[in-house]
Amino acid sequence: MRVFVTGATGWVGSSVVAELLEDGHSVAGLCRSDANVASLKAKGVEPIMGSLADIDVLAQAASDADAVVHTAFGHDFSKFPEHSEQDRRVIEAMGKSLVGTAKPMLVTTGLLMLAPGRVATEADMPPLSDPKYPRKTEAAVKVLTDAGVNIGVVRLAPTVHGVGDRMFMAILAQTARETGVSAYVGDGTNRWCAIHVSDVGAVYCRALEANLPMRAYHASAEEGVMFKDIAEVIGRNLGLPVESRPREHFGWFAAFAENDAPTSSMQTRKALNWQPAGKTLLEDLSDPAYFSYAV
Incomplete structure (x- = not known):
């Protein structure tokens, strides 16, 4: 297959691209800079210049491909509502170019807030009608499914971890450095599911190759790791005390830090x-190299 991948040079997208190439597929990847063009070409990937704002470019690239993988998403969390709305527009634009075809399309969302307080499964649906639910990914997927598009969603664990990770684990480490304590909320027994970055690409690749036997896939390897245990490993690595702190300690990150999101991936x-x-x-976080840089 010729697969068009957004976010092809990103943390998750790079894993997807590597898996696709290893399985013998050709890949076209969205990129915004000359450096990323060179990086993709070196891997044997066709670069397509553009950004998530270039709706026409995205729709044409999707139309020209045999399959689509959408992993790109803005990571400025202060603008999460705007990024979510952009995500909806991008998904619907690319998906509409596939109407009337059987081409598979996979898009990406997260597992936090899917089924708070209990083990989530692939059969669960996010509360799409709840205005407090921030992501619009699966609402866009429903629109396209109703239009006959062969589309599915990969729900990522909140931490796709590995040395080089600049997301939630790095944010927690930076918060610990800035405040002098590696903290958790309450008793710290809330759980986060997790997956190593080396495992995530296979979920996308195998789902495409099987022509999307399900509509929702859980990219999660561990059902639930207690947040206090995460804080303890970070504190040990950074030589900082580990303490419970009120949710306000985490600022904008509080909703993530207190979230309980155990998740099953058995159906996937x-x-x-x-x-x-x-x-x-926890094995990964125990490597001192994990926190050798700042966010």
Whole structure:
């Protein structure tokens, strides 16, 4: 297949691209800079210049491909509503170019807030009608599904971890450095599911190759790691005390820090014959190299 990938040079997108190439597919990747063009060409990927604002470019690239993987999303969390609305527009534009075809399209969302307080499964649906639910990804997927598009969603664990990670684990480490304490909320027994970056690309690749046998896939290797345990490993690595702090300690990150999001991926593993093999989150965080840089 010729697969068009947004976010092809990103943390998750790079894993997807590597898996697709290893399986013999050709890849076209969206990129915004000359440096990324060179990086993609070096891997044998066709660069397509543009950004998520270039709706016409995205729609044409999707139309020209045999399959589409959408991993790109803005990471300025102060602008999350704007990024969510952009995500909806991008998904619907690319998806509409596939109407009347059987081409598979996979888009990306997260697992936090899917089923707070209990183990989420692939059968769960986010509260699309709840204005407090921030992501619009699956609402866009429903519109396209109703239009007959062959589309599915990969729900990512809140931490796709690995040395080089600049997302939530790095943010927690930076907060600990700035405040002098590696903190958790309450008793710290809320749980985060997790997956190593080396495992995530296979979920996308195998789902495409199987022509989307399900509509929702969980890219999660560990069902739930207690947040206090995460804080303890970070504190040990940085030589900082580990303490419970009120949610306000985390600022904008509070809703994430207190979220309880245990998640099963058993249906995904069975449907795709997939078994994650990367390091666990706590094993990964125990490597001093994990926190050798700032956010």
